[in-house]
Amino acid sequence: MSRLVWFRSDLRVTDNPALHYACDDQADVQAVFILCDQYVESHPIGPRKLWFIRESLKDLAVNLQKSGIELSLLRVAKAGDIPAKLMAFCKEMGIKSLYCNAEYPIDEIERDRKVKASCEGADIAFRRYHDRCLIPPGMLKTGQGSVYRVFTPFSKAWKEKIKSARLEAYLAPETGRGKKAKDATRAIDQCFARCDLRPAPDHWQPGENIAQRKLQEFCDNALLEYDEQRDTPAGPGTSRLSPYLSIGSLSPKQCYLAAAARVKGDWEKHSGVNTWINELIWREFYMHIAQAFPALSRHKPMQAYTDDFPWRYDKTLFQRWCNGETGIPIVDAAMRQLNNTGWMHNRLRMVTAMFLCKNLKIDWRWGERYFMEQLIDADFCANNGGWQWSASTGTDAAPYFRIMNPVSQSERHDPDGQFIRRYVSELAELNNKDVHTGRGAAAYCDPIVDLNRSRQEAIDLFKSLKSNEATANES
Numbered sequence: 001m002s003r004l005v006w007f008r009s010d011l012r013v014t015d016n017p018a019l020h021y022a023c024d025d026q027a028d029v030q031a032v033f034i035l036c037d038q039y040v041e042s043h044p045i046g047p048r049k050l051w052f053i054r055e056s057l058k059d060l061a062v063n064l065q066k067s068g069i070e071l072s073l074l075r076v077a078k079a080g081d082i083p084a085k086l087m088a089f090c091k092e093m094g095i096k097s098l099y100c101n102a103e104y105p106i107d108e109i110e111r112d113r114k115v116k117a118s119c120e121g122a123d124i125a126f127r128r129y130h131d132r133c134l135i136p137p138g139m140l141k142t143g144q145g146s147v148y149r150v151f152t153p154f155s156k157a158w159k160e161k162i163k164s165a166r167l168e169a170y171l172a173p174e175t176g177r178g179k180k181a182k183d184a185t186r187a188i189d190q191c192f193a194r195c196d197l198r199p200a201p202d203h204w205q206p207g208e209n210i211a212q213r214k215l216q217e218f219c220d221n222a223l224l225e226y227d228e229q230r231d232t233p234a235g236p237g238t239s240r241l242s243p244y245l246s247i248g249s250l251s252p253k254q255c256y257l258a259a260a261a262r263v264k265g266d267w268e269k270h271s272g273v274n275t276w277i278n279e280l281i282w283r284e285f286y287m288h289i290a291q292a293f294p295a296l297s298r299h300k301p302m303q304a305y306t307d308d309f310p311w312r313y314d315k316t317l318f319q320r321w322c323n324g325e326t327g328i329p330i331v332d333a334a335m336r337q338l339n340n341t342g343w344m345h346n347r348l349r350m351v352t353a354m355f356l357c358k359n360l361k362i363d364w365r366w367g368e369r370y371f372m373e374q375l376i377d378a379d380f381c382a383n384n385g386g387w388q389w390s391a392s393t394g395t396d397a398a399p400y401f402r403i404m405n406p407v408s409q410s411e412r413h414d415p416d417g418q419f420i421r422r423y424v425s426e427l428a429e430l431n432n433k434d435v436h437t438g439r440g441a442a443a444y445c446d447p448i449v450d451l452n453r454s455r456q457e458a459i460d461l462f463k464s465l466k467s468n469e470a471t472a473n474e475s
């Protein structure tokens with residue numbers, strides 16, 4: 001009796017519950033990955049992330065091959081075609097059970113619901129596990145039985161729960177089990193043949209072993225100082241593991257276990273480790289929120305009243321932001337980092353996002369989409385959460401009156417302008433004071449907006465929306 005493991009955002013053989021349970025006896029196991037054109041366009045998945053997925057699939061296929069598991073590739077035009085395509089494949093291969101790990105945005109939940117129904121109709125067992133979060137969505141509830149909307153109590157409950165969890169990473173399936181599997185490289189290349197792909201810079205080498213090595217290096221060299229170094233964009237203070245976590249070359253459990261092991265399990269007492277694990281909890285918080293509030297996947301703000309904010313749809317200003325040509329050095333450096341490398345430092349994601357939606361007042365959904373297209377670590381839940389936080393439209397978001405000033409942020413977190421100079425060559429010769437404003441650089445553009453005036457306008461607009469909402473609730 002054959003079993004099929006359907007890989008999605010879990011491109012690894014270690015600590016993969018679906019793969020582990022499919023291989024728990026000597027059953028014949030096969031694997032499949034489905035590329036859906038509609039997902040690529042509507043989510044959207046940019047050329048760098050697509051390239052990263054393709055290369056990571058090659059690494060996965062080699063690792064699976066060692067255990068006699070062959071990876072097949074299927075391509076469909078629409079999400080609606082997935083159940084029929086999958087059932088036809090199962091029939092052809094004599095599959096009796098389908099194994100996968102859950103995903104939480106609404107389209108993925110809906111896709112799985114349909115596939116499960118098709119499996120039932122075809123007498124195929126459908127088995128789904130959780131690997132995207134250490135504590136799966138739906139398992140943490142407030143005293144009143146509702147979903148946490150605020151991060152701090154969520155994180156307290158998370159930490160309490162994790163203490164009583166027995167956590168062990170699943171091993172990769174035995175090598176040498178099963179039949180000899182075919183090399184999947186050609187099939188992978190063919191499947192992605194008509195896709196727009198862009199190789200990522202060298203730093204982002206794909207693959208599970210590389211992800212493990214980077215995790216270990218981070219834990220050995222930077223984890224203990226993470227709390228002090230994480231806000232400095234010029235330095236190597238953060239793990240840069242997000243691309244691997246986003247496609248599942250690495251699991252959050254592997255991250256948690258490695259970090260905890262670094263301090264012999266006593267991580268809450270070590271500020272650096274505690275702060276890093278807190279970031280992993282933010283990641284889980286946004287997944288729980290996305291699953292509980294499907295409207296978020298339909299481009300809705302979490303705080304309904306903010307839907308009436310008079311967002312602007314100025315394509316010229318937006319393009320200047322995308323290109324890193326706003327005349328605000330730290331914003332331009334950050335956007336150029338994104339465009340050149342497919343990644344941006346967390347503090348700068350907040351700074352550039354706030355600048356777009358508060359100073360320029362451009363709809364946060366434009367920025368959200370642009371990030372999804374460019375980021376090699378694009379992840380719907382974290383990205384939507386980050387954008388809604390910055391736009392003050394989200395749950396537990398930045399209060400509308402707390403707007404980051406990009407120049408002060410730059411002075412504080414990039415004091416000698418090292419990061420700015422790396423990406424904005426026009427400013428390379430300026431002194432450490434002017435590099436933050438761009439004043440005196442002949443080849444650099446003037447700011448496209450007055451920071452103080454536009455900040456005050458945003459605050460006033462939010463304030464009046466809030467008071468309208470309060471009046472409407474009273475009457």
Ligand SMILES: Cc1cc2nc3c(=O)[nH]c(=O)nc-3n(C[C@H](O)[C@H](O)[C@H](O)COP(=O)(O)OP(=O)(O)OC[C@H]3O[C@@H](n4cnc5c(N)ncnc54)[C@H](O)[C@@H]3O)c2cc1C
Pocket residue numbers: 230238239240241242243245246276279280282283284286344345346347349350353371375377378379380382383384385386387390
């Ligand atoms: C506007 C905006 C958009 C964002 N878009 C994404 C995105 O598409 N994909 C993505 O993975 N992260 C996103 N983030 C969160 C965060 O910026 C990145 O996860 C982080 O910069 C990745 O770098 P790192 O791996 O070095 O993180 P580290 O600081 O080493 O943190 C470890 C891991 O924790 C998770 N994490 C860290 N910070 C956050 C956070 N604030 N929210 C959720 N998870 C977090 C990531 O998986 C990260 O790899 C966004 C943040 C903002 C403000």
